[in-house]
Amino acid sequence: xxxxxxxLEEAERLADHLAIMHEGRIHVRGTVDEVVAEAxxxxxxxxxGDAPDDPPAxxxxxxxxxxxxxxxxxxxxLTGGPAAARAHAALRPLLDWAAARGLTLERLEVRRGTLxxxxxxxxxxxxxxxxxxxxxxxxx
Numbered sequence: 001x002x003x004x005x006x007x008l009e010e011a012e013r014l015a016d017h018l019a020i021m022h023e024g025r026i027h028v029r030g031t032v033d034e035v036v037a038e039a040x041x042x043x044x045x046x047x048x049g050d051a052p053d054d055p056p057a058x059x060x061x062x063x064x065x066x067x068x069x070x071x072x073x074x075x076x077x078l079t080g081g082p083a084a085a086r087a088h089a090a091l092r093p094l095l096d097w098a099a100a101r102g103l104t105l106e107r108l109e110v111r112r113g114t115l116x117x118x119x120x121x122x123x124x125x126x127x128x129x130x131x132x133x134x135x136x137x138x139x140x
Contacts, residue, residue, distance in 0.1 A: 008115040012036070020115075020122050027122045032115075039113025039121075040079035041087040043094070045105035047072040056097055058090035071106075087112075 005011050011018055012032055019029035028035055043058070049070040055063050058076050066073045078086040087110045098105050 008119060012115045018115075020119060022123050028118060035118055036113045036115060038079070039115075039117035040077045041090075041110065041112050042075060042077055042117075043087060043090060043108075043110050044073070044075040045108040047074060047103065047105070051103055052101055055094060058094055059086065061090075 003011070003014060015032055017029070017031055018035060019026045020035070021027070028038070047055070049067075049072065051072065054065050054072070055074055057063070059078055059080075061076050061078055064075045064077075076090065078090055080086070091110065094105070
């Protein structure tokens, strides 16, 4: 069965294998897990504005730190290595860093990549949180 859709969540939920087409060419194909593994895992949290320093690099990836309303928003996108172990291996050093400083990592979130993360790379667009939903995708 071949399913075409403009909704990435639908493709991710229904497809066993998929391909992402842009400008008439297939750019990415494979199982859903293979395709989203390229997007990496995301770790995000908030730090209070008075936290003593920025968090360390995790698995060689420096944090992306932005300031908003007296707090620091921190995120990591971890790629490489076995997908099942990326975020898991990175959490211990992060939690140890926070504990040593008596900090609570507010709104701590760990999530695997999604097609919403993959698609902007295919089309050369801004990350999904910075853009409106964009149609695309061929799933089977």
